[in-house]
Amino acid sequence: MSAIQTIPLEWYLLLSTVLFTIGVLGVLFRRNAIIIFMSIELMLNAVNLLLVAFSSYLSDSKGQVFVFFIMAVAAAEVAVGLAILMMVYRNTNSSDINTLNKLKW
Amino acid sequence: MITTYLFYLLSFLAIMFALMVVFSKNPIHSVLYLVLAFFTIAGHYVLLNAQFLAAVHIIVYAGAIMVLFLFVIMLLNLNKETEPHKSVWLKASAAVASGSLLVVLVGSLKGAAGIQSAKTFDASIGLIENLGQTLFNDFLLPFEVSSILLLSAMVGAVMLGKKSIK
Amino acid sequence: MLLAVQSTPLDFLPIALMFVVALGFVVIMLFLTHQLGPKKKSKVKLETFECGIEVQGNARLPFSIKYFLVAILFVLFDVEVIFMYPWAVNFKQLGLIGFVEMLTFVGFLLVGFYYILKKGALKWE
Numbered sequence: 001m002s003a004i005q006t007i008p009l010e011w012y013l014l015l016s017t018v019l020f021t022i023g024v025l026g027v028l029f030r031r032n033a034i035i036i037f038m039s040i041e042l043m044l045n046a047v048n049l050l051l052v053a054f055s056s057y058l059s060d061s062k063g064q065v066f067v068f069f070i071m072a073v074a075a076a077e078v079a080v081g082l083a084i085l086m087m088v089y090r091n092t093n094s095s096d097i098n099t100l101n102k103l104k105w
Numbered sequence: 106m107i108t109t110y111l112f113y114l115l116s117f118l119a120i121m122f123a124l125m126v127v128f129s130k131n132p133i134h135s136v137l138y139l140v141l142a143f144f145t146i147a148g149h150y151v152l153l154n155a156q157f158l159a160a161v162h163i164i165v166y167a168g169a170i171m172v173l174f175l176f177v178i179m180l181l182n183l184n185k186e187t188e189p190h191k192s193v194w195l196k197a198s199a200a201v202a203s204g205s206l207l208v209v210l211v212g213s214l215k216g217a218a219g220i221q222s223a224k225t226f227d228a229s230i231g232l233i234e235n236l237g238q239t240l241f242n243d244f245l246l247p248f249e250v251s252s253i254l255l256l257s258a259m260v261g262a263v264m265l266g267k268k269s270i271k
Numbered sequence: 272m273l274l275a276v277q278s279t280p281l282d283f284l285p286i287a288l289m290f291v292v293a294l295g296f297v298v299i300m301l302f303l304t305h306q307l308g309p310k311k312k313s314k315v316k317l318e319t320f321e322c323g324i325e326v327q328g329n330a331r332l333p334f335s336i337k338y339f340l341v342a343i344l345f346v347l348f349d350v351e352v353i354f355m356y357p358w359a360v361n362f363k364q365l366g367l368i369g370f371v372e373m374l375t376f377v378g379f380l381l382v383g384f385y386y387i388l389k390k391g392a393l394k395w396e
Contacts, residue, residue: 006108013214015116021207026127028199038139056153057222061230061239071165072251075350076258078170079343082177083265089181151283161353169346176342237357252379255347259383263392266340
């Protein structure tokens with residue numbers, strides 16, 4: 001017995017949509033760069049959940065392999081992004097994104 | 106029956122923890138709530154018969170990436186409440202924007218109603234053998250490209266991190 | 272469909288049970304010690320205890336960035352290893368081609384590792 005027999009696919013679609021929107025809300029709502037990063041991770045995970053749901057409802061393992069690649073991309077993104085964040089903190093002494101307006105037109 | 110209740114429980118917890126990540130004042134609390142949200146998502150993977158992915162998800166996200174976030178917060182020394190608040194207008198517009206995004210996305214889910222799930226249900230999809238077969242036969246090029254991506258991430262992180270030591 | 276391994280979410284019931292027992296044990300023990308233990312609060316007792324030495328400053332000092340570099344590199348190699356699990360399980364079926372694929376993959380990462388060593392990112396003087 002698994003989720004597939006008892007739970008409609010739409011519920012998973014709805015759940016990952018809500019999680020994705022919460023991630024978007026976090027990016028728009030907060031000014032701390034670390035929290036914004038975490039919200040981006042949340043969005044990536046919502047997409048992962050969607051891919052896994054489709055993969056197991058359609059009995060196709062390709063969706064789950066995509067999730068591997070998304071994890072690799074997420075790890076690379078986090079590594080470089082947090083290194084950049086450290087540099088920003090060293091130069092401006094804050095993690096507030098509003099201090100990074102030098103390139104703003 | 107049990108799986109339905111588990112789905113409700115895990116979904117409720119996932120959404121609640123995600124909201125706590127966004128709205129908690131202390132960044133360390135945010136990180137810890139994010140760990141909990143990742144655990145609930147791993148629970149969903151188990152429900153969806155993606156067992157190996159659940160294990161990998163916990164290893165990578167809850168294990169590695171969260172450690173990295175905690176390290177950064179420790180390094181940044183954020184114990185004082187430094188985050189200046191956005192103006193009420195900006196917060197309201199953020200809420201309105203993401204709310205309308207939610208409405209649009211949910212509206213677009215109507216198109217998914219016609220999706221038929223597979224006739225023969227295969228419980229072994231999430232097993233490591235099947236994933237390995239797909240990964241190493243159909244997704245060979247992305248696999249090799251991802252190693253280049255990891256290499257470039259390594260070089261970038263060392264470049265940025267080393268510079269600030271000196 | 273006849274499969275050697277049929278695994279379902281219900282096979283994870285023991286693990287879930289173990290989680291519940293472990294968490295419940297911690298919660299109950301903490302609750303009981305708070306409830307049963309005698310409580311005496313004085314100023315000296317509530318102070319932070321640091322081996323008898325007086326407390327100086329805050330515990331949240333920013334520490335060296337070297338730890339951070341090690342953590343970043345750990346994450347990247349961790350992701351590398353998750354690609355190896357499916358390869359190792361399918362090692363026989365994939366044959367020589369799979370072996371060459373993995374050699375290329377690891378080769379790229381070894382280049383990165385060589386760069387890290389040359390750059391001295393893991394040096395700890």
